[in-house]
Amino acid sequence: MTRITREAFGNAFRDALIHASFNLRPDILAYFKRLRDEAVQDTHKETVNIFIDNSIAACAEKRGVCQDTGYVQLYLRIGADTVVECDIQESADRITAEVYSSMFLRASIADPITRRNTSTNTPVFVHTETGGGEGLEGHIMIKGGGSENLTRTAALLPTMGKNDIAGWVIEQVLAAGSKGCPPYLVGVGIGGTFEKAVHWSKRVLLRTLGETGMTDDEREIAGEIMTETNRKGKGFQGMRFAETVMGVQVRTIPCHIATLPVAVSIGCNAVRQARFVI
């Protein structure tokens, strides 16, 4: 039996939240460096360099990687024989409010009707699953509003196949243009229920660029989306060079015989995240 105290959870969550806020994902930083080295035109090289310099300034000077310091999403897996001795929502909200205020991060959460800012950047959006090995594993994702506005869902027909699904996703990504800060991470959830499709479309954005482990069908769909969006898209920041999409991850879940829910989530180039384990 593993017991996780309020203090242990709070410390791990706080460290991960601070790390995520000021550090570009290492795989994305490596991707930018490769683009810079491969860039032919000087203006392209200079453009990509601005993104690299940005990540250096963010980390060294504790500046938000992006001024949209986002909403905080917390994915938790509570393992077998594990007890968390605190109210996770309360702890996560309290620490988020404290970190955003003390580290000069922007409070970006408002009442949907009055638009009055909660001024704490809370609530944190918590997803919990159970199972797996003993202990607790958490992933923090900090996502901005520009890319969030590009999330799309569709009720496709159960008689439709891989090409139709990929075709619909390609349309959505191309329609997003450069509004959500390309190069994009594209996450696709296929099946389940509507909320599960959306949930997984966003959750797979946490995967590292080029991460393997998809099924053959998932990989085939991801490959087609990657190829076509980069063939037809507008490239890095809409500037017609390099790539529109830097990675595609797909997750399929069994669904009702009458349905085929599909969701696509877009991660901007500055999607921030961190993992913690207790």
Added chain:
Amino acid sequence: MIKKLNVPIRDEEELLQLEAGDMVRLTGIVYTARDQAHKKMIEGIEKGEEPPFDLQNNLIYYCGPTPPREDGLFGSAGPTTSARMDKMTPQLIERGIRGTIGKGERSPDVLEACRKYRAVYLAAFGGTGAYLAKRIKKQELVAYPELGAEAVYKLEVEDFPVIVAVDSKGKSIL
């Protein structure tokens, strides 16, 4: 080649020679305004009130920065998505605004307003807020403090990098 643009626009030639696709560095004054500040400005103008800053020859930056730090400056201050302001932009251009700065595509109406009133739309790099904040040398709160990050700030910028996304002929690269 990287062009220079001094803002607000005093030398019209500098603005008119910009072409869609040019990389430009801005130096001078810009005003931040995004969703809620636009809504308030437009509501005020429709009631016959004076806008919170002189629109004539000025540029608007769609930006909601992180809070000022110990040095009094924002830690991170990159562009937000411009399309959300599309419905309100032509009215502001008609009243003297010569440029807007943001990220992503604009509507045909904004392109037409740029052509008709010889204004530009400049794309700043989305996701480089830390870098761009370092190009801001001074900031001053101008209006709507109750909007927090969405308030109108007067910014003094130096060598602030942008791409001409829509030029004064209404030509767009996005």
